[in-house]
Amino acid sequence: MKIWGRRNSANVKKVLWAAEELGLPYEQIDAGGAFGIVSTPDYLARNPNGLVPLLEDGDLTLWESNTIVRYLAARYGAGTLWIADPGARAEAEKWMDWSHQFAAPFREVIFGLLRTPPEKRNLAAIEGGRVAVARLFGIADAALATTPWLSGPAFGIADIVLGPFAYVWMELAIERPDHPHLADWYRRLQTRPTWPTAVAIGLS
Incomplete structure (x- = not known):
């Protein structure tokens, strides 16, 4: 699992925090702000908005921080972060x-x-x-x-x-x-x- 984004972004923090709460191993890659990267063709192919965060989980690529948090909870958080009802x-x-x-x-x-x-x-x-x-x-x-x-x-x-x-x-x-x-x-x-x-x- 890879999480792209600078750690001082509130939106990136959401995703990193969810991953930490779930005990998921991940690689965090600095991107956005002073780190750049988000305007490169390679990154834009993953997220055409040129924003962070970006999640890569196997073959799945997701952007939009709240969507990523929902996904992580649904996929990995049964009994903890995911609310069944x-x-x-x-x-x-x-x-x-x-x-x-x-x-x-x-x-x-x-x-x-x-x-x-x-x-x-x-x-x-x-x-x-x-x-x-x-x-x-x-x-x-x-x-x-x-x-x-x-x-x-x-x-x-x-x-x-x-x-x-x-x-x-x-x-x-x-x-x-x-x-x-x-x-x-x-x-x-x-x-x-x-x-x-x-x-x-x-x-x-």
Whole structure:
């Protein structure tokens, strides 16, 4: 199994974390960002979008991070990450699809604070992103008041997808609303043995 993508990408982290949770052997290949590769003909033949992550599992090639997480859980996670009941699984998967709303506002925050020199920052765009992300995490906080995990009674695929976003949000030196249920959930994520390897690798 090969997983293409730079480790500081939230979307790549999802896939790496799922593989780690499932105990799958894999080769991680740096691609995207400063590593390039994604615009080469060889890579575009695998993923015409020129994005990461990309999974190669035998003869199967997959792109789209949430799809890859679902696939890994379905193929390798019976009794652990895969939720057999269709209704319960849909409850978890709705959070996976909902997480796409984080992409645009998080881009403003991450690129603005981590990847742009202070003198070139667009402070209005950063603040707009921060407010939008805070609102979204408020929705998750309300849900976590009634369930220990976004995936349901047990840690699972929805938590894997939202966890990398939560890591950046919680570790950035940024103003955050008081979301006690989200904070409790985040503390429990940090106790996963796979968390330091797949997610908590530093902000960049």
